[in-house]
Amino acid sequence: MQNPNEDTEWNDILRKKGILPPKEKLKEQEQAKEEEELRILQQQSIVKTYEDMTLEELEDNEDEFNEEDERAIEMYRQQRLAEWKATQMKNKFGELLEISGQDYIQEVTKAGKDIWVILHLYKQGIPLCALINQHLSGLAKKFPDVKFIKAISTTCIPNYPDRNLPTVFIYLEGDIKAQFIGPLVFGGMNLTRDELEWKISESGAIKTDLEENPRKQIQDQLMSSIKSSLSTKKDSDSEED
Secondary structure (H helix, E strand, C coil): CCCCCCCCHHHHHHHHCCCCCCHHHHHHHHHHHHHHHHHHHHHHHHHHHHHHCCHHHHHHCHHHCCHHHHHHHHHHHHHHHHHHHHHHHHCCCCCEEECCHHHHHHHHHCCCCCCEEEEEEECCCCHHHHHHHHHHHHHHHHCCCCEEEEEEHHHHCCCCCHHHCCEEEEEECCEEEEEEECHHHHCHHHCCHHHHHHHHHCCCCCCCCCCCCHHHHHHHHHHHHHHHHHHHHHHHHHHHC
8 A cells, every 4th residue: 555655756646636735734644643542551551550659659650641541550559558557457556565554444345446455464483374374475476466465463463373474365345255274274385386376276266277285286296195105005914814
């Protein structure tokens, strides 16, 4: 097909008869068409990538969006903002905090909607209390959406007996959902972090990735060892007879 922009006698005749537009006008039309195509490509590129932009980038590029894009982006902006707020809320803890009795209402009763609180009442000089504080520090990092706190027992409950320590209370919106009182409940100094995690998870406060109770595994191993020992002793008695 012959290029209408070429300098040929035939094209000159067609221009004179008005069949082809003047050469300058044709160039302007082609340039305008190229600019429009470029604008469309840029617009399509922006629409395709706005979901990958941060909130700040969306604000910086908002002049490039058309009305339809702006509606979609506003919905997306609100969604991203809600997700960000939810993430900040869920990950605002992450450590075992020390409180006193005067902090109890604010930190426990008024902790907030859907916020689980794990409170450990302890005393210095009790080895099992120190072990549980160590385990809770690790769990606080693993479950940053849960508030883990500790308090010296008598600052929260005057004259609280040492024989009840360690004590762990689990709250949801100010209501006690579970309580573990005294050393026997925790199994003594052999308590592992996984065992404590499982015990707390049974209250619903945390969602553990453990597949079964670690204490059960130890009990199963102990029972197997006892059965094996009894079986060996029985065989030995039979040989003596």
